[in-house]
Amino acid sequence: MKPVTLKEIADQLNISVTTVSKALKDYPDISKKTKALVKELAQTLNYKPNAFAVNLRTKESKTIGLIIPEIVHHFFSSVIKGIVAQAEKKGYLVIILQSNESYELEKKQIQLLLRQRVDGILISLANGTADYNHLTDVLAQDKPLVMFDKIAKLVKCSKVIIDDRKAAYVATQHLIDTGCKRIAHFRGALLPQNSIDRFLGYKKALLDNNMPYDPSLVYICQCGDQSFEEGKMNARQLLKDHKDVDGIFINTDMVAIGAITEFNEQGVKIPEDISIVGFSNWFMSSVISPSLTTIDQPGYEMGKAAFKQLYKEMQQVKNKEPIVYKDIVLKTELVKRQSSKEVLHKTIH
Amino acid sequence: MKPVTLKEIADQLNISVTTVSKALKDYPDISKKTKALVKELAQTLNYKPNAFAVNLRTKESKTIGLIIPEIVHHFFSSVIKGIVAQAEKKGYLVIILQSNESYELEKKQIQLLLRQRVDGILISLANGTADYNHLTDVLAQDKPLVMFDKIAKLVKCSKVIIDDRKAAYVATQHLIDTGCKRIAHFRGALLPQNSIDRFLGYKKALLDNNMPYDPSLVYICQCGDQSFEEGKMNARQLLKDHKDVDGIFINTDMVAIGAITEFNEQGVKIPEDISIVGFSNWFMSSVISPSLTTIDQPGYEMGKAAFKQLYKEMQQVKNKEPIVYKDIVLKTELVKRQSSKEVLHKTIH
DNA sequence: TTGATTAACGAAAACGATTTCGAAATGAAC
DNA sequence: GTTCATTTCGAAATCGTTTTCGTTAATCAA
Incomplete structure (x- = not known):
């Protein structure tokens, strides 16, 4: 019932704990014969080293x-x-x-x-x-x-990241390349660096293409549990505020899917009326209708x-x-x- | 740099390790004064008991x-x-x-x-x-x-489950209650008990409602990584095999979403032509169009x-x-x- | 025969905490 | 002054391994 220890193996073979330990770890100063004996008994008793003891040492x-x-x-x-x-x-x-x-x-x-x-x-x-x-x-x-x-x-310390800024730049540039003239951005909250970088990438792409940066086109969402709802809300608000927007770069897919749902319900055509690019490439994004252009995040x-x-x-x-x-x-x-x-x-x- | 031990605290206070240990654990045989001293020093040294040693004992x-x-x-x-x-x-x-x-x-x-x-x-x-x-x-x-x-x-041993059979029964019964006359089932592989139970629930619901059980209406999918694809495939096959099916109970939401996608593409109307009930209630199911009736699995x-x-x-x-x-x-x-x-x-x- | 070398094993000290069992010191009771 | 109880503390064993450093016995060279 109790787990087997080195001592039990040692007792059964009439040798010392030291020898057992060394035998199991193939120390050179143990004879082949005893090594074989020890290993065999350990096997049959189903010996497993006590992790605590090992770690402690x-x-x-x-x-x-x-x-x-x-x-x-x-x-x-x-x-x-x-x-x-x-x-x-x-x-x-x-x-x-x-x-x-x-x-x-x-x-x-x-x-x-x-x-x-x-x-x-x-x-x-x-x-x-x-x-x-x-x-x-x-x-x-x-x-x-x-x-x-x-x-x-x-x-x-070491960090593993994606280049959020560059990715956002690419996403925005894609909207521009496909003919969008007035591009909004649904961004995340203020704190995580990612939101900031994605926002900066969006902004830079606009400026590099000689398009004006308009702060009123940037909507903030917390991207918490209800980010789907936030996407819907922001989309609704956008339709009221800016009828001329023809493209949105959205911080994260979940929000984008909320927005798409809202646009679908209001009869706004995607991408004819408004183009949308998301971020993350969740599985869902390939399934929703219309499917979502997005940035794949590995x-x-x-x-x-x-x-x-x-x-x-x-x-x-x-x-x-x-x-x-x-x-x-x-x-x-x-x-x-x-x-x-x-x-x-x-x-x- | 190295983690603080009981011994270091003991040495600094000129008392024994035993006393330190007891003090920290509020043993009754240690005076309030030493307890206070020990606890304070432990605090300032940021002492954390070594989990290995504790576990070993x-x-x-x-x-x-x-x-x-x-x-x-x-x-x-x-x-x-x-x-x-x-x-x-x-x-x-x-x-x-x-x-x-x-x-x-x-x-x-x-x-x-x-x-x-x-x-x-x-x-x-x-x-x-x-x-x-x-x-x-x-x-x-x-x-x-x-x-x-x-x-x-x-x-x-102890088990925590849902009543797959009953849930499947409820799902199938719902299709029947909403007027479906010929109900197919996309089931999972043979081995996990869940698939079997869901299948049995489906079957029992049919029989309890005096509807014939037709094995050719049961499609198997592995529900692995490509279950979305399997859903599409099965849906396509079903359209070829059985034009008269007006309802499907599907083993899991991902497959159901594949099927919905296929039906959407082929112009099959949901739920007018075919009703679908899934299983699991993934978030996606509330977002897809049409949204998916399903069994919520907590x-x-x-x-x-x-x-x-x-x-x-x-x-x-x-x-x-x-x-x-x-x-x-x-x-x-x-x-x-x-x-x-x-x-x-x-x-x- | 002597001294040196080698092969094979074990004793014992860690690792850092917990806990049992005493021991010393103090106080109280008689 | 003796006895007894109480308070407060510590020595030491223990948990199961690892590893250093001997120790023994056998082997070998000269």
Whole structure:
């Protein structure tokens, strides 16, 4: 009933615990005969080393912590999948925690993970997080910390991101290339860096194309649980405020889908009357009618890359080398679908 | 840099490790004065008990394992969220593993978790799992194991499920009540119990209403990654095979959405020509056009209930009481939307 | 025969906390 | 002054491994 220990194996074979331990780990100073004996008995008794004891000695837990704002989310669950898959390949287990977009919870969870003595931490910040002491605490302990997607630029650690600004630029440029003359933007809340960058990309694309930037065309939404509703609301408001808008770049697919639904209900034709480009490429976006042109955000790859970087840093700590931080920028892609028109033939000068 | 230990606190205060430990845990045989001193120093040094050492002594890890077939999945990610939230409330951490619907992986992961000495395991089985030795291994060690959603009826442990059969019955009955005369069924693969039960519910509803059961109206799909495509394919095939079908009960929303898409493309009117009822109530189902009538499957609640049961059993183990197994059946609900007609006025006898 | 080398194993000290069992000191009671 | 109880603390064992450093016995060279 109780798990088998080294001592029990040792007693049964009338040898010492030391020898058993060494035999199982193929130390060169144990004879082949005893090694065979030990290994066989361990097998039949179904011996499994007690992880606590091993960790206590070796000061490694072979466990990492993962904190994300929201689990039920296509993008984030893809990230989780990428992380878990990669971690398992390297023999690491993943403890998952959800911050619920709350700074307080995030802070508490970091403490929990540190107490658990995880070997490293992966985190995507809560929207509300503006204070970074809990993060620098981790780094001060020489424990690797890698941030992904929602990051804090000011914290000195590795980061895995996409170039939100560039992606937003591409999205907006696509609207321009397909003939849109007056382009609105539904942006996210003020805090997460992503919203800011996407907004900046939108703005830059306009200016680079000699189109005026009009702040009244920028609508803010919190992108929380009811982002679908927010998309509908913003769309309704836009129809009242600006009849001349013929294109919208929307911060995230869920909001875009809300907007599409509203436009469908009001008889506004997409893309004939208004073109729409979203962000993230959720599965849903390919299914809705009209299907949504959007920016593909590689969640699985991001998870994979984040773990790989963390792994590298954990190895560096193990070898007592200094940790080398890295910024990894993943590629995004515009996925052309029905909610935007065909690209106009460009005139050749 | 290195984490603070009891010994360091003891040395600084010139008292023994024992006293420090006791002080922090409010043992009655330590004076208030030393307790105050110890607690204050622990606070300022930011002392965190070494989880390994504690676990090694107490033989508790305050950690549970969670194995699911697929993380990127609306239903399962909701379950994860429920589990993680509830676990955190009780001071437990969750190690998450994904079996990828593979029996082999599932088996290996159970071993991993046992080695890690988790206090309990939550699992939703892979479709391919037909051999239960890895599960009985867990139970043989007196380690609580709770299965949810995709379960093995034969294994003696607690289970949290919905009544798939009844839910399917309700779904089919709804189609009948709204006037459908010839009802098809897109079912899942043969193995997971859920598919079988949903099929049986469908069949029973037909028979109870004196409608013939026609096996040629039952289409099978694997419900894997391409279930959307499978939905389209099946819909196309159905249109060829049976022009007279006016209702379909579909195993899962993703397939249903594929079917709706296909029908939309082929100009088949929903619900006028064909009514559709899905299963799961993914968010997508409320957004697609026409929106999908479906069975709401409470993922978050299932996760919550599963952890609560596991917690109960972990307490029982702790108190050396025998484990009491329980079958928990959660309520499902029919969510009426646009893909099915209004219920006919029933004649009163 | 002596000294050096090698092969094979074990004793014991960690790792950091918890807990049992005493011990010392103080005070109270007689 | 003796006895007894109470308060306050610590020594030491323990959890299960890992790893260092011996120790023994055998082998070999000269």
